Amino acid sequence: MKSGIKSLNTRWGKRDDMIVRTTAPFNSEPVPSVLAAGEITPVDAFYARNHGLFPDIPAAQWQLTVRGMVDTPLTLTFDQLSSGFDHHTVVATLACAGNRRAELLRVRPIPGKEPWEHGAISTAEWCGARLADVLSAAGVHHRDGLHVEFLAPDVAEEARPVQSYGSSIPLDKAMSAEVLLAWQMNGKPLPRAHGGPVRVVVPGYVGTRSVKWVTTVVVRDSPSRNYFQALDYRILPPEADPETVAEGEGISLSALPLNCDILAPTDGDHIPAGAHTIRGWAMAGDGLGIGRVDVSFDGGHTWRQAELHPPSSKWAWTLWSVTVDVAPGPLSITARAWDDTGMTQPESPASLWNPRGYGNNAYARVQLHVK
Amino acid sequence: MKSGIKSLNTRWGKRDDMIVRTTAPFNSEPVPSVLAAGEITPVDAFYARNHGLFPDIPAAQWQLTVRGMVDTPLTLTFDQLSSGFDHHTVVATLACAGNRRAELLRVRPIPGKEPWEHGAISTAEWCGARLADVLSAAGVHHRDGLHVEFLAPDVAEEARPVQSYGSSIPLDKAMSAEVLLAWQMNGKPLPRAHGGPVRVVVPGYVGTRSVKWVTTVVVRDSPSRNYFQALDYRILPPEADPETVAEGEGISLSALPLNCDILAPTDGDHIPAGAHTIRGWAMAGDGLGIGRVDVSFDGGHTWRQAELHPPSSKWAWTLWSVTVDVAPGPLSITARAWDDTGMTQPESPASLWNPRGYGNNAYARVQLHVK
Helix, strand or coil: CCCCCCCHHHCCCCCCCCEEEEECCEEEECCHHHHCCCCCCCHHHCCECCCCCCCCCCHHHCEEEEEECECCCEEEEHHHHHHHCCEEEEEEEEECCCCCHHHHHCCCCCCCCCCCCCCCEEEEEEEEEEHHHHHHHCCECCCCCCEEEEEEEEEECCCCCCEEEEEEEEHHHHCCCCCEEEEEECCEECCHHHCCCCEEECCCECHHHCCCCCCEEEEECCCCCCHHHHCCCEECCCCCCCCCCCCCCCEECCECCCEEEEEECCCCCEECCEEEEEEEEEECCCCCCEEEEEEECCCCCCCEECEEECCCCCCCCEEEEEEEEECCEEEEEEEEEEECCCCECCCCHHHHCCCCCCCCCCCEEEEEEEC | CCCCCCCHHHCCCCCCCCEEEEECCEEEECCHHHHCCCCCCCHHHCCECCCCCCCCCCHHHCEEEEEECECCCEEEEHHHHHHHCCEEEEEEEEECCCCCHHHHHCCCCCCCCCCCCCCCEEEEEEEEEEHHHHHHHCCECCCCCCEEEEEEEEEECCCCCCEEEEEEEEHHHHCCCCCEEEEEECCEECCHHHCCCCEEECCCECHHHCCCCCCEEEEECCCCCCHHHHCCCEECCCCCCCCCCCCCCCEECCECCCEEEEEECCCCCEECCEEEEEEEEEECCCCCCEEEEEEECCCCCCCEECEEECCCCCCCCEEEEEEEEECCEEEEEEEEEEECCCCECCCCHHHCCCCCCCCCCCCEEEEEEEC
16 A cells, blocks of 8 residues: 555545545545556546546536537537436546656656655446537537537646646547547446546546546647647656746647556566466557557566457456466566557556656556565 | 679579579569669669460460359450449559568578578559459359459469469458559550569569469359469468478468568668668558658667558558668668557568578668778
8 A cells, every 4th residue: 555645534435545645626546456456447446547626517507619610619418428328338548647656756856746656547337328419419619620629617726827627639639439428437327536417538638638527528629728739738857847938839639649557467576486376457559559568677688578458348448367486586578569550559657757757658567576 | 783683584584683583584673772763663663573484375366264152154355344444553562472582591590592682572553444344244242251363374383293383362452442453554554574464463463473474263162272373472471391381371361461661771781870861761651651750770679650651552662761871881771660550560580480481570780881
C-alpha cells in the first residue's frame, strides 16, 4: 500500500486500499494487484482523475445542448437522449495522460503534478448513445478540419484563468462508432464520481477527452480553446517552461500511444522463490491491436513471450501473463509491447521526460525481492 | 559513394550514383544527399526493391482480373481502367521494410538480406484509379475481416516454394481513398522498372504491399497465403529461425511505424567547420502527422527542434532541417521524430533486432568529421 491522504467521507465508494492522491478534487488510483484481477475494473476500483469538485446533477434536470456548426441546434433531456437514440455498449479502457508519471519524476522533478504510478488506467463496459447519432440528429456539418468540443460544469481552480472543464476531439473521431454519450458503467447507472448522469467516452484517446458531466457539445472549426485543450495536456519539449508557454504550443494529446505495464507482482514486493505468474496489460495506439508482449528477467538482454488474453473489444487493454520460476535475490522484470504493425515502445523514461509529465510509454519495469 | 555491383546495361535508367545492391533482380537505392534534395524523388533516383525479373507487359495487353468475394468478377483492360474510372493523384512515400537494415546488421548479422542503408525510401506523385472504385464496380462484399490480395507475374526464386509475387491488405485499407491502381508516376507513364503498366500504391503501408505489375485482385476472407505475406515480411522474435518458422508466425508488416532519418550530411562525410544545414525526413504511422523532430549533437543529452517543411499530402514524408555551427572534430548527429499524438521512436537498433531485419525505426544517427 502506497501512502496517500485518506478521508473516509470523501472516498466516493472506492475500495479501502485505493491510493487517494487528493480528496478535493478527488484523485485516486487502485493498487496494481486489483487492476490485474480482470479485464473489467469494478467501479469501486476504477481510477478517478478530476480537476474540480463533482457537479450534482439529477438525471431529471440534466440537459445536453448541441450547437455550433450544425443545421439544427438541439437541447436533449436525459429521457430524450436515452429513449430517442439506439443504445450501444463498448468495453473501453480509459487512461490518464499522467499514468506512470512516477517513473518520469525519478528522472527529474515535475512540480505540482500528481505522482501517478501504475493505476491511472482502468477498463469498463460503457453503455449509451453514439455521439455520431446525436451529431447527425443535429445536422452536423461535414468538412475537413472540424472539431467537437465538450463542456462541463466542474470548475478547475488550477486552470489559467479559473474555468470549467472542456476538451475537444476531431470530428472524424467524434463520428466513429465507438464514441459514446454514456449513462451506464458496468451495467449500472453512471455514478456521479465518474461523470453521471452522462459523460463522453472516447475509446482509444487519452482520458482527458472523455469529459464527465457533459452538458454542451459544440461543433467548431478549430480545437477547443479551453485551458485543458489549448494549454495543458500537451507534450512540451524538455526545455519549455509550462508557466509561460503560449496557447497551442507542444503536441496536443489525442490517441493513446502504444504502452504496457506490469501489475502483479509490483514494485517492492517480497515474494517466495518458485513459480510465479507475472501479469500486466498492453494497449496499442488508436484502434490497433497488440502483436506481441515480451518480458525480460535480465534487464532486456533476453526476452520471453507472454501469453496474450484476447480482449473483448478493440478498445480494451490486452491482459497478458507469463509464468516463471524465480530464485532468491533481487528480481528485475521488464516488459514491452509490440503493436500489430510491428512498432514497439521507447526503452527509457529518461528520453520521454517532459515538463508536464505526460505520455510515459517507456518499457515497463518493476524491482522486487525473492525470499 | 558506397560499394555495389554496377552493370550499365541493367541500371534501368537510374542515376550513375545509385547504389546497386543486385542487378537480377534489380535492387538499388539512391545516396542520401539525392533524397534530401526535395519532397518528390525523381524517377531516376527512386529506390528499386524487387524479388524477380521485370515482367514486360505492353499496356495494350495488360488485363486486371478482380475476383473472389465480389458479386460480379471483372476483367479490365488498361483502356477500361484508365477511361472508366475517375483519376486521382496522391503524393505518397514508399519505404522498403528493410530500409535502415544496415544499422541492425551492426548489432548482429542477418544472412541473405540486403544491407539497405538510408535510401530504401522515396516519394512520388502517383496517379490512377482508386482501388475502392474498382472493387465497388465488382460489387465487393462488405464484411469485417476481409482482405484484398494482389497477384503479379514476377517470379521470386527466393520464395519457398518458388512462386510469383503476391501480398494482401485488409479490406478497410483497400477501400480507403488513398489506395490506387496507378499508371502514372511523377506525371509520366509508370515505368516498367516501377511496376508499369499498372501497380498498386498503398500509401502509409510498407512498400511490399504496393504490388507492381498487378494483374489479379482477389477479395478473400483471410490474408494472402503468398510467401511474402504468410512467411516473409514479418517481425519475428529474436530467437526465431526464419528457415523453420511456420506460416503466419511473427507480426505481419502493414502500416509503416513512426520513423525518421538524417540524409545530409551523412555517415563518414568530411565537412568544413562553420554553419551547416542538417536535412532529413520523418514519417508517422498510417495517416498520422509529425508533431516534432528533435536533433541532438551530443548523443541525445540535449535536443534542438528542427524546422518542419509541411508535406504536400498526409501520405508523404515530412522533410525537416536545422542549421547549426559545427567546430572541428568528430560530429555525431542524432534525430528522433514525435507523431502528432505524442509518440516517439525507440532509442536503439539493438532492441529492435529481428531475424529478417525489418522495421528499424530507432533514433537516426550519423557520425561524420568536421575539418
